[in-house]
Amino acid sequence: TQLLEQSPQFLSIQEGENLTVYCNSSSVFSSLQWYRQEPGEGPVLLVTVVTGGEVKKLKRLTFQFGDARKDSSLHITAAQPGDTGLYLCAGRVASGTYKYIFGTGTRLKVLA
Amino acid sequence: GAGVSQSPSNKVTEKGKDVELRCDPISGHTALYWYRQSLGQGLEFLIYFQGNSAPDKSGLPSDRFSAERTGGSVSTLTIQRTQQEDSAVYLCASSLASNYGYTFGSGTRLTVV
Numbered sequence: 367t368q369l370l371e372q373s374p375q376f377l378s379i380q381e382g383e384n385l386t387v388y389c390n391s392s393s394v395f396s397s398l399q400w401y402r403q404e405p406g407e408g409p410v411l412l413v414t415v416v417t418g419g420e421v422k423k424l425k426r427l428t429f430q431f432g433d434a435r436k437d438s439s440l441h442i443t444a445a446q447p448g449d450t451g452l453y454l455c456a457g458r459v460a461s462g463t464y465k466y467i468f469g470t471g472t473r474l475k476v477l478a
Numbered sequence: 479g480a481g482v483s484q485s486p487s488n489k490v491t492e493k494g495k496d497v498e499l500r501c502d503p504i505s506g507h508t509a510l511y512w513y514r515q516s517l518g519q520g521l522e523f524l525i526y527f528q529g530n531s532a533p534d535k536s537g538l539p540s541d542r543f544s545a546e547r548t549g550g551s552v553s554t555l556t557i558q559r560t561q562q563e564d565s566a567v568y569l570c571a572s573s574l575a576s577n578y579g580y581t582f583g584s585g586t587r588l589t590v591v
Contacts, residue, residue: 370520372520397577399579399580406584407584407585408482408569408571408582408583408584408585409521409569409580409582410582411579411580411581414579454520454521456521458577464509464526464528464534464576464577465511465523465526465534465537466523466580467523468513468520468521468522468523469520470519470520471519471520
């Protein structure tokens, strides 16, 4: 069974600080996605990365896919209270079905 | 519709009763997925539809769980003889094709008492 581990599980920081969330697996993924989920809502797709070593930027968010396509990171610069939520990574296995396997999640709280 | 619609948004049922959860995907989205999320946790895959077929139902926890999709659109997830461990948020997602990103509904919160 493929497993995506995220770290840290919980993170509470002050507004303006920087942070990095990690997503690691022993499996190779053909693509990896990051989602943010707020209470009472479904996850919302932030980005999809498909190439090993790929870096994508979305305003203050920077996403990186590992060279071996087994891990990924999400870096947030100058965090704001609106960044608060549950961050989930999801990987699609390199062969087989088209389903995404979701990580364990990182719960971020940004204090004003 | 503009997004993925799930109903009901909340469901409380007695142990042993059957429940049906409905998902209305975005029009034109051929791929549809059901996931389950326990309190504050990540998502557990249940089943994937491509059109009306389910090429991957490997995540269904037991034979009490079944799902169908009709007309390449609406999907229903049925849980028979519900148990307390079935309590969770059931999320449905659709995508334009199987290799595109998902759009999730807001989920159905199921509580079995």
